Amino acid sequence: MKPAPFTYSRPADWPAAVALLGGGARPMAGGQSIGPMLNLRMAQPEGVIDLRHLPDARGVTVSGGRCRIAAGTTHAAIEDGAVPGRLGAILAGVARRIAYRPVRNRGTVGGSLAHADPAADWVAVLPAFPGDAVAVGPAGERRIPLASFVTGLLSSALRPDELLRAIELPVLPEGTRWGHWKFCRKPGEFSKATACVLAVPGEAPRAVLAALDEPPMLIPDATALIAAPEEEASRIVAALPGLDPWRAALARTALRRAVRMAGEDA
Template identity: 75%
Template sequence: MKPAAFGYDRPADWPAALALLAAGARPAAGGQSLGPMLNLRLAQPESLADLRHLPGYAGVAVADGIVRIGAGTTHATIEDGAVPGRLGAILAGVARRIAYRPVRNRGTMGGSLAHADPAADWVSVLPAFAGPLGGHAVALGPAGERRIPLDGFMLGLFETALAPGELLRAVELPVLPEATRWGHWKFCRKTGEFSKATACLLAVPGAAPRAVLAALDAPPLVLPDATALLADPEGESERLVAGLDLADPWRAAIARTALRRAAAGAAA
């Protein structure tokens, strides 16, 4: 199929982008999710606002212990080491397992978050960097910027905490010490497929370890203190998954495996 007819605008600055959004335009960047939706006519916007050329929409900056990643930064850019230090190594490991390189060349971190597919990679791991670690999504609206904790950004299936008239401008994550431990595992039956269960565990020295279980057709399950999971991966994963509403036994088994393997990776 081909998309229904739509208009195209390329705003030169953020006020122009917000004005287009207020007028009903659909924001677009990499288009890796929106493009198929247009072709299938699941989305039929009157016009698209191409955000790719906005100043500061892509790129990485570090200041005062915070790494600011523009929402338009591609998965490939992160995979190739644009984010420095231990944080960069962790994010690069996540990025290189997203679909295929052609998808990573165009897909963006902000697009993945704002689309809020529960199986998406950044939706599944970035909540681990929230809480006391201070990870936020930076939204821009008519009243200016506001910061949304990453563990509260996704509210439901394809639903986020962005208010009407707001655009996702950036993601802010903490600079991590080199001693930070990380475990991440996701299950895909074949390369490029969306995950059926994803888990990660982040252990920063001096802070409680945080874990996330995601890709289960619901917002991520965030564990603000995953000490018990590190201490007893088998028993704690059984307990956590038993409390979820998973109808299929195979899905529960994969979720338990994801938690155990993420804990093992962090422990190593």
């Protein structure tokens, strides 16, 4: 099947891209989500706004203890070390398990987050970091906490007249421990349950449970989970309504294994 007719726009700068959002146009970064949706006619926008060629659309900068990752930075670039230090090592480990290398070569961290599929890797793990999504609209930039960016299935806190421009995360000390576990029925498939644990020295550990067809669940203080993973994972999952038994079992396993991996991380 071929897409329904649409106009193609390649804006020269961010204000021009924002101005094109009215009238039913959809933004496109790597095209790994919207491309298949267009071909299947699951999406039939009036136009497509190509963001790949905008100034500062991709790349990483570090300043003042914060790492700014441009939304158009590809999974492959992160996998290959575009983000420095301990934070970069953690993100590279996440990136290299996203689908396949050809997908990672084009798919972008911002496109994945803005698409807001609850099972997507960046949607599942970024809330573990006390960082922000940087949106840009007619009034300029606006910061949205990553913990509340995804609001539902394929929906986010972005306003209709905003684009996701960057993600800002804290630079992490070398002693930071990380555990990340996800279950996929076959390589390259979206996860059926994902959990991660971030333990920064001197701070309360954070955990996320995700990929359960709902927005990611942030546990801002995972001390109890780390101390008693079996009991606490069961308590957390039992409070989630409507999970099939097999999905609940996967969720408990994801939490326990993420805790174990964080404990083994050195």
